Amino acid sequence: MGILEVRNLSKSFPGVQALRNVSFSLERGEIVGLVGENGAGKSTLIKILAGIYRPDGGDVLLEGVPLRLHHPEEARLHGLAFVHQELHLVPSFDAVDNVFLGQWSRSRRDMERKVAELCRDFGFHFPRNIPVRYLSTSEQWMVQILRAFLEKPRILVLDEPTAAFSQEETETVLRIVRRIAAQDVTVLYVSHRLSEVFELCTRIIVLRNGEKVWEGPTSAVTRDTLIAKMAGEDREDDTTRMNPSEPQGEELFSTHGLSDGNKLKGVSFSLSRGEVLCIYGLQGSGRTELLETIFGVRKRVQGEMLLRGKRFSPKSPGEALQEGVALVPDHRGRKGLVLQHSLLDNIALPHLETYRSLLGYFPRKTFAPRAKEALAFFRTQYRDPREPVRFLSGGNQQKVVLAKWLLRHFDLLLLDEPTTGVDVRSRRELYGFLWDLAREGKGIVFTSGNLEEVLEVMPHRVIVLREGKVQGIVPCAEVTQKAILRLCYGEG
Amino acid sequence: MEKFLRRYGTLLALFGLIMLFSLLRQNVFCTLRNFLNITQQIAILMMVAIGATYILAIAEFDLSLSALVSFVGVLAAGLMVGGMHPFFAVSVALSATLLFGLLNGVLVAFLRLPSFVTTLAVGTLVSGVTFWYSGGTIIFSGIPKSFTILGQGNVGRVPIASLLMFSLLALSAYLLTYTTLGKAIYAVGGNETAAWYSGIRVARVKVIAFLLSALHSGLAGIVLASRLGSAHPTGGGGYLMPSYAAAFLGTTIFREGEANIWGTFVGALIMGVLANGLTILNVPYFLQDILTGIILIGALVLRASRKREEE
Numbered sequence: 001m002g003i004l005e006v007r008n009l010s011k012s013f014p015g016v017q018a019l020r021n022v023s024f025s026l027e028r029g030e031i032v033g034l035v036g037e038n039g040a041g042k043s044t045l046i047k048i049l050a051g052i053y054r055p056d057g058g059d060v061l062l063e064g065v066p067l068r069l070h071h072p073e074e075a076r077l078h079g080l081a082f083v084h085q086e087l088h089l090v091p092s093f094d095a096v097d098n099v100f101l102g103q104w105s106r107s108r109r110d111m112e113r114k115v116a117e118l119c120r121d122f123g124f125h126f127p128r129n130i131p132v133r134y135l136s137t138s139e140q141w142m143v144q145i146l147r148a149f150l151e152k153p154r155i156l157v158l159d160e161p162t163a164a165f166s167q168e169e170t171e172t173v174l175r176i177v178r179r180i181a182a183q184d185v186t187v188l189y190v191s192h193r194l195s196e197v198f199e200l201c202t203r204i205i206v207l208r209n210g211e212k213v214w215e216g217p218t219s220a221v222t223r224d225t226l227i228a229k230m231a232g233e234d235r236e237d238d239t240t241r242m243n244p245s246e247p248q249g250e251e252l253f254s255t256h257g258l259s260d261g262n263k264l265k266g267v268s269f270s271l272s273r274g275e276v277l278c279i280y281g282l283q284g285s286g287r288t289e290l291l292e293t294i295f296g297v298r299k300r301v302q303g304e305m306l307l308r309g310k311r312f313s314p315k316s317p318g319e320a321l322q323e324g325v326a327l328v329p330d331h332r333g334r335k336g337l338v339l340q341h342s343l344l345d346n347i348a349l350p351h352l353e354t355y356r357s358l359l360g361y362f363p364r365k366t367f368a369p370r371a372k373e374a375l376a377f378f379r380t381q382y383r384d385p386r387e388p389v390r391f392l393s394g395g396n397q398q399k400v401v402l403a404k405w406l407l408r409h410f411d412l413l414l415l416d417e418p419t420t421g422v423d424v425r426s427r428r429e430l431y432g433f434l435w436d437l438a439r440e441g442k443g444i445v446f447t448s449g450n451l452e453e454v455l456e457v458m459p460h461r462v463i464v465l466r467e468g469k470v471q472g473i474v475p476c477a478e479v480t481q482k483a484i485l486r487l488c489y490g491e492g
Numbered sequence: 493m494e495k496f497l498r499r500y501g502t503l504l505a506l507f508g509l510i511m512l513f514s515l516l517r518q519n520v521f522c523t524l525r526n527f528l529n530i531t532q533q534i535a536i537l538m539m540v541a542i543g544a545t546y547i548l549a550i551a552e553f554d555l556s557l558s559a560l561v562s563f564v565g566v567l568a569a570g571l572m573v574g575g576m577h578p579f580f581a582v583s584v585a586l587s588a589t590l591l592f593g594l595l596n597g598v599l600v601a602f603l604r605l606p607s608f609v610t611t612l613a614v615g616t617l618v619s620g621v622t623f624w625y626s627g628g629t630i631i632f633s634g635i636p637k638s639f640t641i642l643g644q645g646n647v648g649r650v651p652i653a654s655l656l657m658f659s660l661l662a663l664s665a666y667l668l669t670y671t672t673l674g675k676a677i678y679a680v681g682g683n684e685t686a687a688w689y690s691g692i693r694v695a696r697v698k699v700i701a702f703l704l705s706a707l708h709s710g711l712a713g714i715v716l717a718s719r720l721g722s723a724h725p726t727g728g729g730g731y732l733m734p735s736y737a738a739a740f741l742g743t744t745i746f747r748e749g750e751a752n753i754w755g756t757f758v759g760a761l762i763m764g765v766l767a768n769g770l771t772i773l774n775v776p777y778f779l780q781d782i783l784t785g786i787i788l789i790g791a792l793v794l795r796a797s798r799k800r801e802e803e
Contacts, residue, residue: 352672
């Protein structure tokens with residue numbers, strides 16, 4: 001009997017089966033890797049373990065006793081600790097106060113002694129009396145580890161610990177994880193970096209589309225077979241191209257060594273008129289930053305851009321729009337929509353200047369039918385276009401975002417994960433529409449972290465982005481899941 | 493019924509007050525003459541409140557409004573006393589007010605300072621300048637008779653101040669409801685990030701809102717000085733809170749949850765009717781404040797319960 005057992009766990013959200021009958025068990029003191037593509041169900045699983053979500057069906061057993069978690073605090077009391085990718089620290093507090101966050105009942109001397117003790121155990125050597133914002137990201141991560149070990153947990157879940165770390169910092173993390181496991185703590189290690197998984201874990205669990213598709217010892221797989229399991233080999237040949245058209249040869253847009261001084265580290269690519277290009281990258285790969293730098297949301301620190309052969313350097317989205325460049329952003333609730341405003345008002349926003357007439361008047365009578373047409377094109381379900389967007393479901397909200405940006409035909413259209421939460425049929429409508437635009441001689445760049453989607457669209461080229469750099473460009477004829485994933489996770 | 497109350501509670505409160513005072517003092521309160529009187533009494537507050545509406549619509553604060561009301565009156569009066577023609581004196585004073593509005597806007601929109609403290613600082617600065625210029629005293633002798641027409645004169649039976657107020661209301665209502673600028677203003681207030689991603693020049697829109705806010709305070713200050721025939725360095729002090737109270741009351745009707753001109757109008761009317769009716773009834777002044785406070789709390793409770801119901 002394992003220390004933690006998961007039995008037939010299921011969870012669905014409106015329109016998505018996030019987890020389907022997932023079962024596995026973890027032994028005391030082992031390090032188990034949990035891998036899968038974006039949207040495979042990893043985070044849903046972790047959130048159930050943490051008591052943030054409640055499962056629709058199935059059980060979680062801790063040493064044979066069923067756990068019914070209603071609150072994250074209960075998970076902690078049962079000895080389940082979680083260290084997430086985003087750090088939950090108070091930047092202005094020092095390490096000691098952060099470790100004891102919310103439990104300052106002890107004297108300061110007591111707390112300092114305890115933290116010093118833990119640091120000695122782990123071999124941490126960072127200053128403990130300065131605000132944590134002066135610590136490096138990996139040191140901040142160590143503070144989180146200390147907090148998790150205030151009372152020694154039985155199970156530690158590490159969610160993408162190294163996503164933001166350098167190579168050196170990653171080595172440190174691996175060393176710490178081994179030390180933790182040596183203390184008889186079970187570690188569930190979630191990561192997109194397969195090399196770490198191979199180095200650390202004795203066993204691997206693979207999730208795909210909410211199901212556990214494989215579980216076994218690390219020695220039983222190679223990097224390639226693991227990637228194939230994550231992607232689902234069976235789908236490899238199921239590639240129907242949608243209304244293909246050839247690029248027109250004439251260059252529309254190019255970037256040369258583009259950097260934003262942060263995530264982007266010198267990206268160069270070019271795009272012809274009539275070309276559909278996909279930027280494939282995982283979260284944090286710089287895909288969003290790339291599109292936002294082109295659109296003028298982010299400051300360009302280095303590099304150049306050319307649009308229609310002329311230098312292009314927008315300082316704001318407004319300037320980019322005037323040049324005929326548009327971006328369908330990710331995070332619809334934050335960047336895409338004013339949720340409490342009506343569908344019509346939202347769709348009108350990028351087109352205010354176009355429709356503006358005498359005395360700044362906005363002709364809503366002429367605008368409304370155009371907006372409704374765009375909404376109908378994507379089969380948006382709504383009762384009244386004057387009602388607030390927030391009353392719509394997530395998928396329908398995304399369709400409003402699409403309608404908002406596709407009402408007018410821009411020369412260069414950038415789309416950042418445009419199909420989040422959109423159903424299959426409307427997704428096809430969108431792809432078809434993108435190809436129609438391409439045939440008109442427009443340029444299309446879309447990002448995706450989902451291989452199935454890439455294969456569905458079959459763009460002319462796929463650029464694989466990792467850590468802010470172009471890892472490779474895969475031409476259409478060679479686009480396979482394996483080819484992309486190999487570039488994405490790096491060789492070896 | 494409950495739903496109706498939640499939706500139109502604020503409007504009902506206004507009609508309730510009018511009914512109440514009409515019943516109690518029919519021959520004094522419920523006359524055309526008194527209603528015109530009320531519009532004149534609220535004209536200045538209404539103008540400041542229009543400015544506050546723009547600021548609330550972009551989800552910021554402007555606490556320099558009342559300082560600007562005092563400043564513009566003192567400057568115009570001082571210039572006229574110095575021999576300047578009223579038209580030019582008013583123009584110069586309004587331009588100076590706009591400069592302070594521009595300062596507010598640039599600090600908040602381009603330097604991204606928090607508007608609450610920034611406009612408080614600018615307001616303090618403006619007050620200081622006002623005292624400096626006036627020497628801390630009321631300016632009254634030497635103000636030309638022609639200047640007082642704006643605040644004291646009538647066209648037929650309608651006060652000129654009321655006419656000005658209604659024109660400004662209509663203009664702002666048009667601007668906020670029907671123009672692209674109005675849409676941009678509400679988009680910035682609703683979700684600044686989404687507005688920016690939609691190509692709206694957020695900083696520019698904010699500066700315009702601060703300019704419009706300063707302009708309306710300036711006009712209010714001119715009318716105030718004209719009505720009194722004098723200018724006091726703290727004359728505008730009493731308008732800040734009531735103007736925001738009116739604009740907040742306004743967020744409970746018409747364009748729900750967002751500041752809007754006709755809502756502000758209703759809000760200011762409630763306060764005007766209350767003040768007028770209670771004065772006619774000879775009720776002590778502090779009771780007005782207590783009642784205004786209660787009405788404001790009531791309106792906010794209604795709005796909050798409506799929000800909860802939706803979620």
